Amino acid sequence: METVENKVVMRFPSKAANIGFARTAVALFASQLEFTLDELDEIKIAVSEAVSNAVIHGYKGTEGEITVTCRLTNDRLEITVKDEGRGIADVEQALEPAFTTEPEERMGLGLVFVREYMDKLEIDSEPGRGTSLFMIKSPTQARVHS
Amino acid sequence: METVENKVVMRFPSKAANIGFARTAVALFASQLEFTLDELDEIKIAVSEAVSNAVIHGYKGTEGEITVTCRLTNDRLEITVKDEGRGIADVEQALEPAFTTEPEERMGLGLVFVREYMDKLEIDSEPGRGTSLFMIKSPTQARVHS
Amino acid sequence: MDIEIRRKGRALIVSLGGELDLATAAEVKERVDAALAENSKVHHLIWDLENVDFIDSSGLGVLLGRYKQIQARAGKVVALKAVDPVRRVLRMAGMERIMQFADTEEQALAQIGGR
Amino acid sequence: MDIEIRRKGRALIVSLGGELDLATAAEVKERVDAALAENSKVHHLIWDLENVDFIDSSGLGVLLGRYKQIQARAGKVVALKAVDPVRRVLRMAGMERIMQFADTEEQALAQIGGR
Numbered sequence: 001m002e003t004v005e006n007k008v009v010m011r012f013p014s015k016a017a018n019i020g021f022a023r024t025a026v027a028l029f030a031s032q033l034e035f036t037l038d039e040l041d042e043i044k045i046a047v048s049e050a051v052s053n054a055v056i057h058g059y060k061g062t063e064g065e066i067t068v069t070c071r072l073t074n075d076r077l078e079i080t081v082k083d084e085g086r087g088i089a090d091v092e093q094a095l096e097p098a099f100t101t102e103p104e105e106r107m108g109l110g111l112v113f114v115r116e117y118m119d120k121l122e123i124d125s126e127p128g129r130g131t132s133l134f135m136i137k138s139p140t141q142a143r144v145h146s
Numbered sequence: 147m148e149t150v151e152n153k154v155v156m157r158f159p160s161k162a163a164n165i166g167f168a169r170t171a172v173a174l175f176a177s178q179l180e181f182t183l184d185e186l187d188e189i190k191i192a193v194s195e196a197v198s199n200a201v202i203h204g205y206k207g208t209e210g211e212i213t214v215t216c217r218l219t220n221d222r223l224e225i226t227v228k229d230e231g232r233g234i235a236d237v238e239q240a241l242e243p244a245f246t247t248e249p250e251e252r253m254g255l256g257l258v259f260v261r262e263y264m265d266k267l268e269i270d271s272e273p274g275r276g277t278s279l280f281m282i283k284s285p286t287q288a289r290v291h292s
Numbered sequence: 293m294d295i296e297i298r299r300k301g302r303a304l305i306v307s308l309g310g311e312l313d314l315a316t317a318a319e320v321k322e323r324v325d326a327a328l329a330e331n332s333k334v335h336h337l338i339w340d341l342e343n344v345d346f347i348d349s350s351g352l353g354v355l356l357g358r359y360k361q362i363q364a365r366a367g368k369v370v371a372l373k374a375v376d377p378v379r380r381v382l383r384m385a386g387m388e389r390i391m392q393f394a395d396t397e398e399q400a401l402a403q404i405g406g407r
Numbered sequence: 408m409d410i411e412i413r414r415k416g417r418a419l420i421v422s423l424g425g426e427l428d429l430a431t432a433a434e435v436k437e438r439v440d441a442a443l444a445e446n447s448k449v450h451h452l453i454w455d456l457e458n459v460d461f462i463d464s465s466g467l468g469v470l471l472g473r474y475k476q477i478q479a480r481a482g483k484v485v486a487l488k489a490v491d492p493v494r495r496v497l498r499m500a501g502m503e504r505i506m507q508f509a510d511t512e513e514q515a516l517a518q519i520g521g522r
């Protein structure tokens with residue numbers, strides 16, 4: 001049976017300076033499970049991409065709020081990164097490698113990295129309402145620290 | 147004029163495992179200002195004491211929610227640690243060195259450390275309603291990172 | 293928290309690694325108290341704090357509680373290789389009144405009288 | 408982000424320190440683009456990544472954008488001393504198709520043809 005062992009909710013404004021805070025704080029929280037250093041790096045990248053997208057695409061210049069929620073069960077970490085920004089018109093398209101609505105500036109690799117590095121990715125988005133990325137990752141090797 | 151430069155709100159259950167998360171995350175956030183390593187250590191201890199108190203005294207065995215809020219202005223960090231637990235009957239007394247309601251287990255030094263290490267401490271508490279510690283610390287040496 | 297306990301003559305040497313706070317205090321207490329209960333010949337306690345990078349008042353409570361037991365055995369307590377931030381907290385709490393500070397194990401053993 | 412730029416022959420050597428993400432990307436772009444604009448003799452670009460401990464797709468965007476400028480000068484790009492996690496991200500993004508990897512500055516200079 002799955003039980004929620006721990007949880008943290010973090011809310012902060014969509015400033016680029018908070019991207020580093022968010023990914024490091026999530027990795028810190030994640031280290032309660034026996035992730036390898038490589039896996040913690042992967043989690044950091046996924047969070048970095050998700051929060052960067054909320055800053056750049058979700059709020060695009062304006063300032064809004066980003067919420068990062070981590071839930072820890074005995075064998076997995078669930079991360080949700082949520083903005084209340086512009087939303088994504090076509091989620092399938094957004095997931096395509098090299099697709100970006102900012103071709104001058106961006107590579108269209110962010111969501112590709114998230115999908116590559118996490119075990120699961122679900123995107124819930126509505127134009128004008130915002131975007132929520134739900135991600136899951138489990139340690140490959142072991143159980144919860146005692 | 148004082149402007150809020152950045153802010154983060156963190157909410158988590160009153161588990162001992164989250165004390166380390168909270169102090170490290172706050173220090174990480176604090177490092178946007180030019181605190182010295184010693185000052186960051188002081189901030190960590192203050193947060194550790196405040197969150198430990200919420201776990202031990204505020205919720206005492208039961209599980210409740212703890213909220214840590216950091217606000218950053220151009221020259222100072224404000225930290226609020228809040229629980230909705232049992233509250234403090236006599237705040238003056240609680241601040242006395244060696245005063246503790248758990249004499250078998252505790253040293254009565256927690257709030258002394260908070261007061262020693264932070265520039266300012268305000269306690270807002272009501273029995274049965276909860277406790278909120280408001281703390282301020284400014285870097286001694288410099289301005290915000292560019 | 294990493295906890296390693298060994299005996300050297302009449303001293304118990306406890307090496308800790310990690311952060312000593314409320315989350316880790318209980319385990320340290322249990323392990324050290326069990327070792328003290330088993331070793332009635334032990335009079336002195338040396339805390340090797342080289343790898344402890346954080347301590348707060350919950351951690352100090354662990355040291356103080358064990359100090360009381362050692363005092364009852366008429367022994368001494370030494371804090372070995374404490375790093376600067378930890379040493380600062382120990383001093384601020386007045387722990388130098390109840391324990392000595394040492395930089396090497398030899399020095400620590402000499403301070404407890406080499407016994 | 409620490410940024411240090413120097414010229415060696417026809418190569419620009421850019422040493423970075425810190426985390427290369429959206430928060431730091433703009434400054435790196437500006438500094439490197441200014442150096443490239445000033446030094447029309449520069450054909451090649453060597454990124455010394457020894458002290459970069461994090462990179463994500465925003466950071467890769469910086470490398471890719473500068474690659475395009477170097478390509479226009481018919482030069483080469485080398486990633487020097489990238490640590491494992493960074494190297495992994497570079498490879499995953501297929502950056503080895505547009506830049507070489509080197510472990511020493513000599514090797515990097517040799518790879519761009521010693522020019």
Ligand SMILES: Nc1ncnc2c1ncn2[C@@H]1O[C@H](COP(=O)(O)OP(=O)(O)O)[C@@H](O)[C@H]1O
Binds near residue numbers: 049053094102112
């Ligand atoms: N949080 C978001 N809010 C609005 N649009 C988004 C969000 N995240 C992604 N997108 C859209 O999906 C596209 C692809 O995203 P991504 O793969 O991360 O690439 P990139 O960030 O390089 O554009 C973006 O260009 C943007 O149009």
Ligand SMILES: Nc1ncnc2c1ncn2[C@@H]1O[C@H](COP(=O)(O)OP(=O)(O)O)[C@@H](O)[C@H]1O
Binds near residue numbers: 195199233254255349
């Ligand atoms: N968050 C809190 N909720 C309820 N009581 C508290 C809280 N924080 C402190 N107290 C009360 O104040 C006393 C002194 O606190 P402190 O100086 O931190 O020492 P200690 O934690 O060692 O008891 C505690 O023993 C407790 O009675």
